[in-house]
Amino acid sequence: MIIIGDVLSGTSTSGVHHSGVLEGWFGDHWWNGRFFVLLVTTLLIFAPLASFKRVDSLRYTSALSVALAIVFVVITAGIAVLKLLVGSIPMPKLFPDIPNLASIWNLFTAVPVLVTAFICHYNVHSIDNELEDSSQIKPIVRTSLTLCSTVYVATSFFGYLLFGESTLHDVLANFDANLGIPYSAVLSDVV
Structure with a gap:
Protein backbone atom coordinates (compact mmCIF):
# COMPACT_ATOMS: atom_id res chain seq x y z
CA MET A 1 0.00 0.00 0.00
CA ILE A 2 2.84 2.36 0.83
CA ILE A 3 4.52 1.72 -2.51
CA ILE A 4 1.26 2.15 -4.42
CA GLY A 5 0.59 5.42 -2.60
CA ASP A 6 4.11 6.68 -3.27
CA VAL A 7 4.08 5.72 -6.94
CA LEU A 8 0.58 6.89 -7.84
CA SER A 9 0.05 9.93 -5.62
CA GLY A 10 3.59 10.93 -4.64
CA THR A 11 5.44 11.36 -1.38
CA SER A 12 7.23 14.04 0.61
CA THR A 13 10.66 13.25 2.02
CA SER A 14 12.61 15.71 4.18
CA GLY A 15 10.45 18.59 2.99
CA VAL A 16 10.92 17.70 -0.69
CA HIS A 17 7.80 16.69 -2.62
CA HIS A 18 8.13 13.91 -5.20
CA SER A 19 5.13 13.87 -7.50
CA GLY A 20 3.47 10.58 -8.26
CA VAL A 21 2.48 9.30 -11.67
CA LEU A 22 -1.09 10.63 -11.46
CA GLU A 23 0.06 14.05 -10.25
CA GLY A 24 2.72 14.18 -12.95
CA TRP A 25 0.26 13.31 -15.70
CA PHE A 26 -2.85 15.22 -14.61
CA GLY A 27 -1.68 17.83 -12.08
CA ASP A 28 -2.63 18.19 -8.42
CA HIS A 29 -6.31 17.29 -7.88
CA TRP A 30 -8.36 15.91 -4.99
CA TRP A 31 -8.82 12.56 -6.74
CA ASN A 32 -5.09 11.84 -7.06
CA GLY A 33 -4.37 12.51 -3.40
CA ARG A 34 -2.95 9.67 -1.33
CA PHE A 35 -6.12 8.93 0.67
CA PHE A 36 -8.43 8.71 -2.33
CA VAL A 37 -5.98 6.67 -4.44
CA LEU A 38 -5.46 4.15 -1.63
CA LEU A 39 -9.20 3.96 -0.94
CA VAL A 40 -10.02 3.23 -4.58
CA THR A 41 -7.14 0.75 -4.86
CA THR A 42 -8.29 -1.07 -1.73
CA LEU A 43 -11.94 -1.25 -2.78
CA LEU A 44 -11.42 -2.10 -6.45
CA ILE A 45 -8.26 -4.24 -6.38
CA PHE A 46 -7.31 -5.56 -2.93
CA ALA A 47 -10.80 -6.38 -1.60
CA PRO A 48 -11.67 -8.62 -4.58
CA LEU A 49 -8.25 -10.29 -4.42
CA ALA A 50 -8.60 -10.92 -0.68
CA SER A 51 -11.98 -12.60 -1.18
CA PHE A 52 -10.57 -15.62 -3.02
CA LYS A 53 -10.86 -18.85 -1.05
Missing part, protein backbone atom coordinates in the same frame (compact mmCIF):
# COMPACT_ATOMS: atom_id res chain seq x y z
CA ARG A 54 -7.70 -20.46 -2.42
CA VAL A 55 -4.19 -19.05 -2.62
CA ASP A 56 -3.91 -20.73 -6.02
CA SER A 57 -6.29 -18.07 -7.37
CA LEU A 58 -3.59 -15.44 -6.85
CA ARG A 59 -0.99 -17.12 -9.05
CA TYR A 60 -1.37 -14.64 -11.91
CA THR A 61 -1.39 -11.65 -9.59
CA SER A 62 1.74 -12.95 -7.87
CA ALA A 63 3.43 -13.61 -11.20
CA LEU A 64 2.59 -10.06 -12.31
CA SER A 65 4.04 -8.55 -9.12
CA VAL A 66 7.25 -10.57 -9.48
CA ALA A 67 7.49 -9.61 -13.15
CA LEU A 68 7.08 -5.91 -12.29
CA ALA A 69 9.79 -6.18 -9.63
CA ILE A 70 12.11 -7.79 -12.18
CA VAL A 71 11.28 -5.05 -14.73
CA PHE A 72 12.22 -2.46 -12.09
CA VAL A 73 15.55 -4.20 -11.44
CA VAL A 74 16.29 -4.54 -15.16
CA ILE A 75 15.55 -0.85 -15.83
CA THR A 76 17.57 0.28 -12.80
CA ALA A 77 20.47 -2.00 -13.75
CA GLY A 78 20.32 -0.86 -17.38
CA ILE A 79 20.42 2.80 -16.46
CA ALA A 80 23.25 2.22 -13.96
CA VAL A 81 25.33 0.23 -16.46
CA LEU A 82 24.69 2.82 -19.21
CA LYS A 83 25.74 5.68 -16.96
CA LEU A 84 28.73 3.64 -15.76
CA LEU A 85 29.88 3.10 -19.35
CA VAL A 86 29.48 6.80 -20.13
CA GLY A 87 31.39 7.65 -16.96
CA SER A 88 28.74 9.84 -15.37
CA ILE A 89 28.53 7.85 -12.13
CA PRO A 90 31.01 8.80 -9.38
CA MET A 91 32.70 6.08 -7.35
CA PRO A 92 30.29 5.16 -4.56
CA LYS A 93 31.47 4.97 -0.97
CA LEU A 94 32.00 1.40 0.12
CA PHE A 95 31.55 2.02 3.84
CA PRO A 96 29.15 4.34 5.70
CA ASP A 97 30.26 7.43 7.61
CA ILE A 98 30.06 6.76 11.34
CA PRO A 99 30.59 10.12 13.06
CA ASN A 100 29.59 8.77 16.50
CA LEU A 101 28.39 5.56 18.12
CA ALA A 102 24.75 6.68 18.06
CA SER A 103 24.81 6.71 14.25
CA ILE A 104 25.42 2.94 14.22
CA TRP A 105 21.73 2.52 15.08
CA ASN A 106 20.89 4.09 11.70
CA LEU A 107 22.23 0.94 10.06
CA PHE A 108 19.33 -0.99 11.60
CA THR A 109 16.68 1.08 9.83
CA ALA A 110 16.79 -1.45 6.98
CA VAL A 111 15.72 -4.34 9.23
CA PRO A 112 11.95 -3.59 9.09
CA VAL A 113 12.10 -3.47 5.30
CA LEU A 114 13.77 -6.87 5.12
CA VAL A 115 11.44 -8.38 7.71
CA THR A 116 8.38 -7.08 5.87
CA ALA A 117 9.76 -8.41 2.60
CA PHE A 118 9.77 -11.96 3.92
CA ILE A 119 6.49 -11.83 5.85
CA CYS A 120 4.76 -14.20 3.45
CA HIS A 121 5.74 -17.24 5.54
CA TYR A 122 2.22 -17.66 6.95
CA ASN A 123 1.00 -18.62 3.45
CA VAL A 124 3.30 -21.65 3.28
CA HIS A 125 0.82 -23.98 5.02
CA SER A 126 -2.09 -23.12 2.74
CA ILE A 127 0.16 -23.42 -0.32
CA ASP A 128 1.36 -26.80 0.92
CA ASN A 129 -2.25 -27.97 1.37
CA GLU A 130 -3.15 -26.94 -2.19
CA LEU A 131 -0.20 -28.73 -3.80
CA GLU A 132 -0.92 -32.10 -5.40
CA ASP A 133 2.53 -33.31 -4.34
CA SER A 134 3.49 -31.82 -0.97
CA SER A 135 7.14 -32.80 -1.47
CA GLN A 136 7.36 -29.81 -3.86
CA ILE A 137 7.11 -27.32 -0.99
CA LYS A 138 10.86 -27.22 -0.27
CA PRO A 139 11.89 -26.35 -3.84
CA ILE A 140 9.05 -23.82 -4.05
CA VAL A 141 10.12 -22.08 -0.84
CA ARG A 142 13.78 -22.21 -1.86
CA THR A 143 13.00 -20.70 -5.27
CA SER A 144 10.78 -18.00 -3.77
CA LEU A 145 13.35 -16.94 -1.19
CA THR A 146 16.15 -16.97 -3.75
CA LEU A 147 14.13 -14.87 -6.19
CA CYS A 148 13.05 -12.36 -3.53
CA SER A 149 16.57 -12.09 -2.12
CA THR A 150 18.03 -11.59 -5.58
CA VAL A 151 15.51 -8.87 -6.44
CA TYR A 152 16.09 -7.02 -3.13
CA VAL A 153 19.88 -7.24 -3.32
CA ALA A 154 19.93 -6.22 -7.00
CA THR A 155 17.58 -3.30 -6.30
CA SER A 156 19.75 -2.04 -3.46
CA PHE A 157 23.01 -2.56 -5.36
CA PHE A 158 21.97 -0.90 -8.62
CA GLY A 159 19.96 1.79 -6.82
CA TYR A 160 22.99 2.77 -4.75
CA LEU A 161 25.29 2.50 -7.76
CA LEU A 162 22.98 4.77 -9.76
CA PHE A 163 22.16 7.40 -7.12
CA GLY A 164 25.08 7.08 -4.67
CA GLU A 165 24.85 9.25 -1.57
CA SER A 166 21.69 10.90 -2.85
CA THR A 167 19.75 7.61 -2.64
CA LEU A 168 16.56 8.33 -0.73
CA HIS A 169 14.94 5.99 1.76
CA ASP A 170 12.36 5.22 -0.91
CA VAL A 171 14.45 4.54 -4.02
CA LEU A 172 11.38 5.07 -6.21
CA ALA A 173 11.43 8.76 -5.23
CA ASN A 174 14.85 9.07 -6.89
CA PHE A 175 13.24 8.41 -10.26
CA ASP A 176 11.25 11.64 -9.94
CA ALA A 177 14.22 13.65 -11.22
CA ASN A 178 15.87 13.73 -14.64
CA LEU A 179 18.16 10.71 -14.89
CA GLY A 180 20.44 12.28 -17.48
CA ILE A 181 19.79 9.69 -20.19
CA PRO A 182 17.58 9.60 -23.29
CA TYR A 183 13.92 8.77 -22.58
CA SER A 184 14.43 9.53 -18.89
CA ALA A 185 10.82 10.63 -18.34
CA VAL A 186 9.41 7.49 -19.99
CA LEU A 187 11.65 5.20 -17.93
CA SER A 188 10.75 7.05 -14.74
CA ASP A 189 7.05 6.53 -15.46
CA VAL A 190 7.61 2.84 -16.22
CA VAL A 191 9.46 2.43 -12.94
